[in-house]
Amino acid sequence: MDAENQTNIMRLAEKYGREQLIVILGAADVEGAEISAETLISGDPSFAGPLAGVQLGLQVYHILEPELKQYIPEDVYQEKLGIFEIAVDTQQIGESLARLRQQ
C-alpha cells in the first residue's frame, strides 16, 4: 500500500476512532487484498511504510466480498461490480479477508 495512503488512513483512524472506521479494498486479486488488509490490521508486512510495526486493528473488507453484497442495491451492484463476479473468485476473496479479520 502506498505510504501516503497509509498515512492518510492513520490520520482518519485518529480523527474518527479506530472502531468507527471501516476500510474497503478494491484490489484486483486476492494476494493484493491480503497485503493491504494485513497492513491495516497488523502492520505493514514489508516493514517499510508508515504502518510498519503499527497495529491499527482496523475493520477491513473487500468490496467484492459476498458479505458486503447484501447491503448494495442489486441494480447498482450489477451495473458497477457485476463484471467481477464473472472475472474473479469473490468467494475466495471473502474467505481470505474473513480469516484475516478473525486474527
Next chain:
Amino acid sequence: MFEGKFVVALGERDGVPGLTMAEVLRAAGAEVVSQVTECFV
C-alpha cells in the same frame, strides 16, 4: 454494517477504482470519508 461508521475506499486501477467504490458504498448507505485509487505499475 455501515450504521454510525465512516468508510474509506481504497481502490485499484486494474481492480475496482475508488470512484466506483464510493458510488457503490454510498448507494449502500455508507458515509464515505475518503476514496483513492492506487496504481502499482
Next chain:
Amino acid sequence: MSNPVIKAFAYLLVHTPEFIRYGSKPWREMQHRPDLDQTLSNHQRSFEEAVRYPPNQVFLGNLHPEDLSGWPLPWWKNPVPEAAAEGAYGHFVDQELFYGYLKASDHFDLVWLTPEFTKRIGRRLQGHALFMQDDLHRLGEGKPIDDIRQAIDTGGSLPLFHRGECIGSFQRHHEEDESLQARILMENLMTKASGALVVRDLLQRSGLKQSDPEYLISCSEEAVGDRYNRGGGSMAKAVGEMCSLLNASGSDIKAFCAGPIYALVHGAALVKAGVHESVIVFGGGCLAKLGMKFEGHLKHDMPILEDVLGGIAFLITPDDGQSPIIRLDCLGKHAIGDGSSQQEIMTSLVARPLEKMGLGLTAVDKIATELHNPEVTVPQGSGNVPLNNYRLMAALAVLRGEIERTGIDDFVEQKGMPGFCPTQGHVPSAVPYLGHAAEAMRQGRIKNVLFVGKGSLFLGRMSQLSDGMSFIMQKNPALPE
C-alpha cells in the same frame, strides 16, 4: 484518404543495474536505510543474465509472447540458451556502452566521466551499430577524478558507478531550480539517450534517409523543463537532433501510461490528413521506474529484475500496400463522462472500437493490453496485470452474451498473452506486441489486433478520472488473404 501504416518498428533495452539506486522507490527508501545501497548491489544481474532472461528476449523479438506460455518457471532461473543481445526487433545495450551514449547526448556538460573511462567507452562507441560520428565529439576527454569528487561532495552532483566503482558524476544545472537538480536532469537525459538509440535503430531498419522524417512525437515519461515551466518538453526535438533529422520537428504527448497509444493515434492522424508523410513516434526509457518492486524481489531472494530501461519507436507513413494499417475510424476512447467502473472502461476501450468494425470481442485475433512482466509484479503483491485485464475483457464478453462463463480461460488464452515487458510505465502499454503483430500480419498468421492502453490520471492529483485509448491495427488489405 487511405489508411496510415506502421512501416517500421524498433525496440530497445538498456541494462542499467547501477542506476537502480536512482529509481524513485529505491532512492526514497535509501534516505532512511543506508544499508540498502549495498543490498541492491548484491542483487544485481549481470548483462549476460539480463540478455538471457526470457521476457527480455520476447521484448526484443527473438522469442514470441506465445513462447513464454510454456516456458518453465521461474523465468529468471530458466534462461534462454545462447540468447543474443541483438534482437530481431532491436538492440540490448550494456551499461558501459550506455554511459557513452549518455555523455554523447549531453549538450550542457551535465555528465562528467573520468578520462580512463571516457577513453574506454570511446573505443566501444565507435564499433557500435548505433554510433554516429558526432557522438565522439561530445564525448570529450573526461574530467579529473578530483573535480568529480568535489562536485559530488559540495556541488550537488550525484555519483555515477560502473562495476562498483565511481567513474563519474551527474551535475545539477542550477542551485535553486528544482527542475534542474541532478536527479531530474539525469532522468531526462536517460530518456533522451535511450530515445535517441531506439530512433536511430528505427531509421536503420526503415531505410529512411535522415532527411525523410518530418515529425517526431515523444510519448516518454519525464518532465523536461525549468522552474517556470516544469514540463515544457520537447524531448521529441532533442531526440530528433541526436539523430540528425534535420528536416523534422516534434513535440511531446503526455497521457501517463497511455501515452504511446495516444501518440500513435496523433501521428497516424497527421499522416492521414496529409500534414506529414513520415512521423516517428517514440518512447525513451524511464529512470524513475527502475527498482520499483525491489522489495518483492529481495523478499523472495530474486535478483532485481527492474534493471533495464525500455525503448520503443514506430514509423508511420501513408499506405505502402504491405505494412499493417491503423484504423483511425475505429478508435476507442475513454470519454470524461464514461464512468470509472471496469464495465464502463472495458466497454469504451474494447467493445466500442470493435463494434465500429462490426466485430464482437471474439472476432478480433488478439488483444494487446498492459503487458507488464508478472514475474516482476507478483512478488511485490501487485498482481498479474495483463491477466487481470484479460479476465475482465473475457467477463465483458460473457456479459455481452458472446461467450459462456466456461469459455473465459479459452478467451484469455486465445486473445491474450503473458506479460513480458519491463515495468517501464508507458513502454508496456500494449505496444510491445506491435512488432510481433506486424510480423504475424505480414506472414498472414493474423488479421487484426486491438491495442488497449490505460492511464492513471489520478496519480497526478488533478483528476480522479481513469483514462485510456485503443486502436485496431489490421493486416494491409492489399496483401493476399
